[in-house]
Amino acid sequence: KAGVTQTPRYLIKTRGQQVTLSCSPISGHRSVSWYQQTPGQGLQFLFEYFSETQRNKGNFPGRFSGRQFSNSRSEMNVSTLELGDSALYLCASRPEFTGPGGYTFGSGTRLTVV
Amino acid sequence: AQSVAQPEDQVNVAEGNPLTVKCTYSVSGNPYLFWYVQYPNRGLQFLLKYITGDNLVKGSYGFEAEFNKSQTSFHLKKPSALVSDSALYFCAVRSYFGNEKLTFGTGTRLTIIP
Numbered sequence: 001k002a003g004v005t006q007t008p009r010y011l012i013k014t015r016g017q018q019v020t021l022s023c024s025p026i027s028g029h030r031s032v033s034w035y036q037q038t039p040g041q042g043l044q045f046l047f048e049y050f051s052e053t054q055r056n057k058g059n060f061p062g063r064f065s066g067r068q069f070s071n072s073r074s075e076m077n078v079s080t081l082e083l084g085d086s087a088l089y090l091c092a093s094r095p096e097f098t099g100p101g102g103y104t105f106g107s108g109t110r111l112t113v114v
Numbered sequence: 115a116q117s118v119a120q121p122e123d124q125v126n127v128a129e130g131n132p133l134t135v136k137c138t139y140s141v142s143g144n145p146y147l148f149w150y151v152q153y154p155n156r157g158l159q160f161l162l163k164y165i166t167g168d169n170l171v172k173g174s175y176g177f178e179a180e181f182n183k184s185q186t187s188f189h190l191k192k193p194s195a196l197v198s199d200s201a202l203y204f205c206a207v208r209s210y211f212g213n214e215k216l217t218f219g220t221g222t223r224l225t226i227i228p
Contacts, residue, residue: 056214
């Protein structure tokens with residue numbers, strides 16, 4: 001079956017712009033998490049959604065937001081982009097919000113802010 | 115708060131030798147533990163997980179990991195390293211209870227020397 005799909009794969013944006021990233025989870029998976037990966041900070045948790053509700057949130061400024069749709073697809077938005085927002089953004093899905101279900105990751109969206 | 119420590123940023127192993135990538139964790143209650151591997155410009159690929167039961171967990175590509183509750187460790191091992199094992203490895207933990215996020219270590223870059 002299809003894995004986690006993230007679009008686009010690559011993005012180049014200018015400081016001050018906004019960007020929207022998309023994540024389609026594995027069919028039947030209802031929980032979607034987002035992570036930011038940078039060389040200096042490693043993998044930082046952004047937020048997790050389950051059944052269209054944000055269940056967990058990391059320590060990122062309000063410029064970072066997300067949402068989940070009824071089909072479990074998720075989007076994250078970053079407004080007023082800063083150079084430091086350049087990173088690989090990873091999405092992961094799992095069947096449920098609790099329990100031992102494994103997380104499956106997408107290939108990521110590489111965002112470059114210039 | 116839960117946390118993961120990967121004490122070695124870099125591990126070098128000769129091809130054919132056994133390899134170990136170290137991980138220790140801190141979490142309230144029982145843990146779910148995971149190992150992921152990342153190849154350049156790709157997302158994270160699942161290797162194995164510990165939920166409960168046998169302390170030795172077998173995973174993909176010949177990897178295994180040993181859960182040690184008293185030492186709060188979950189070291190990744192492989193009896194004979196391949197050059198293709200060269201990649202970035204992440205250990206992650208999540209609490210058995212509640213709705214905690216998946217927390218990652220900082221990663222260990224494994225280089226297999228031919």
